[in-house]
Amino acid sequence: MAYQQPALLYAENALEPFISAKTLGFHYGKHHVAYITNYNNLVAGTPLDTMSLEEVIAHSAADPQKVGIFNNGAQAWNHSFYWNCLTPNGGGEPSGELGAKITEDFGSFDKFKEELKSAAATQFGSGWAWLVLDGTTLKVVKTANAQTPSTSGQKPILTIDVWEHAYYLDYQNRRPDYVATVIDNLLNWEFAAENFRAAQ
Known part of the structure; x- marks a missing residue:
């Protein structure tokens, strides 16, 4: 059950001038993709493949034998979360x-x-x-x-x-x-x- 990269909720240039389309292109389009690809390759054909990403992160966090799975899985999750923490015309104070x-x-x-x-x-x-x-x-x-x-x-x-x-x-x-x-x-x-x- 391969983990799919969530789509960005905004265009790659939508965060300019604060974060450039070039940065987002590399960050989302290459770094995040690489974590997801590595994670999916590492869990493919193992019992972890039937678990959710969150379950695999919890399962592998303290296991030195699964450090590669944890690092790529957690980075896949962290980045998916981070993209949602950003929005055009954001900032200000929460109410x-x-x-x-x-x-x-x-x-x-x-x-x-x-x-x-x-x-x-x-x-x-x-x-x-x-x-x-x-x-x-x-x-x-x-x-x-x-x-x-x-x-x-x-x-x-x-x-x-x-x-x-x-x-x-x-x-x-x-x-x-x-x-x-x-x-x-x-x-x-x-x-x-x-x-x-x-x-x-």
């Missing part, structure tokens, strides 16, 4: 339940923003910065490489990809500029609110 919960748990939206920026900028090497629901509390966490919060029992609400392939063509070594631009202009708070409602 409703999620907005209130962010203010409650972080003190203010601005404090949340600073914490997310810091996590994304200080993740050493490749990885991800996340807004997660941990029990009943919203937290900002960062994960290295292919790691994903679900393997720690946390529920992902929103993420920013800080692998170099996510930003280097547009921002070179200026990761903080990329992160600030995504937060201010592209974050999809409607998608985050749906995840928050489902996670409670």
